Amino acid sequence: MSVMMNKIQQKEKMTDLMSKFISLVSYKLPDDVENKLKELSEEEDNKLAKIIYKTMFENQKLAFELKRPSCQDTGVLQFFVKCGENFPLIGQLDSILKNSVYKSTQETPLRHNSVETFDEYNTGMNIGDGSPSIFWEIEEDSDKVEIYTYMAGGGCTLPGVATVLMPGEGYEGVVKFVLDRMTSYGINACPPLLVGVGVGTSVETAAMNSKKALMRAVGSRNENENAAKMERLLEDGINAIGLGPQGLKGSKSVMGVNVVNTARHPSTIGVAVNTGCWSHRRGKITFDSNLDYEISTHEGVTL
Ligand code: SF4
Incomplete structure (x- = not known):
């Protein structure tokens, strides 16, 4: 008893x-997200983007003080x-x-x-x-x-998508898939985004990897050199869209891109995207x- x-x-x-x-x-918000938002706000030279960042910080301050979401x-x-x-x-x-x-x-x-x-x-x-x-x-x-x-x-879940590529599409196919999604749906997810990319055999392994990628710290890098290179290239590519905070234009679109990968079947490349919003x-x-x-x-x- x-x-x-x-x-x-x-x-x-x-x-x-x-x-x-x-x-x-x-x-x-977690420390890594708070720090990255501060960094992006300091680097930003678009006037409206700066005001939006300021509003975000005021929102965070009040949420913490009032203990409200x-x-x-x-x-x-x-x-x-x-x-x-x-x-x-x-x-x-x-x-x-x-x-x-x-x-x-x-x-x-x-x-x-x-x-x-x-x-x-x-x-x-x-x-x-x-x-x-x-x-x-x-x-x-x-x-x-x-x-x-x-x-x-809801908004940050909306861009989520997964598919299985033909092996001949290679890692270029992965990049194209992610960029297609970010240029069409990224704006819905309240940028600046944390983009999680999962690579594996099938849709469910890729999808789980892409969500695990969102648990990884902003600014961390995949231990595999090639995957880390893809993270940097995707960051540059998505930033070039210039979504800015809340999608109202600015110099950056993302807080970062995290790739998580697992070993895959040689005949398939499963790839998935999940996004985290500024309020990650x-x-x-x-x-x-x-x-x-x-x-x-x-x-x-x-x-
Ligand atoms: S900040 Fe995030 S959770 Fe809130 S409405 Fe935007 S996407 Fe949705």
Whole structure:
């Protein structure tokens, strides 16, 4: 019984901390995004673009002070979980994350964004059939859990696309695919964008890689030299469109381009694009087996 009670208390503690973390992510951008927005604003010489950046910073300041979401679209919650095989709440994590989304929805509050497909009603809880999305990796010999929390807004989700290229199209085909999408849909996603590009065998592996690319820090580089070169070339190419902040023109379009790749079938090149907007709300929290936590994306904050 005491073990049961202990588990229940642990579950309550983690639900409470996770709901506070979700709220934090909704009203405070991660450090890498804040720093990049400052850098882009300082480099910008377009007058209107400068005013828009200033408005963004004022918006961020007020969101943090008032503890209110920095964008009205608080998105659909997505979690990328790397869970140690010995983490004590591994079996409870799914329900902990769902309950923490509901708790944060009530307390922050978050906009109700979970509509049951085909039945067309909003659950009002940000929980629905298969939502929030929880993507799992299990780690051997570990008793910790790392959780990336991401708020997938409608506008920034809209440019998402995946396909499988003929092998003869090569990496030039990947670049063309990404640029075609960015020149047609990029403006919908509230630039400056973080562009995630995934490369793999099939649409689902490429799509997952492209979303994982959005979890990688702005300014980081793919460890593979050729992939890193593609990141730089795509950044230059998309910047040349001159979308500027909120798509109202400016010298830059992106905060960065991150490529994530996995080994692929020799006869296919799966490629996918996902975008993060200027209000790229993601955060990483790691819990140890005592539920002590560390937040690596937002320096100096506590829950
Ligand atoms: S794209 Fe981002 S900033 Fe724009 S409305 Fe959607 S969530 Fe908000």
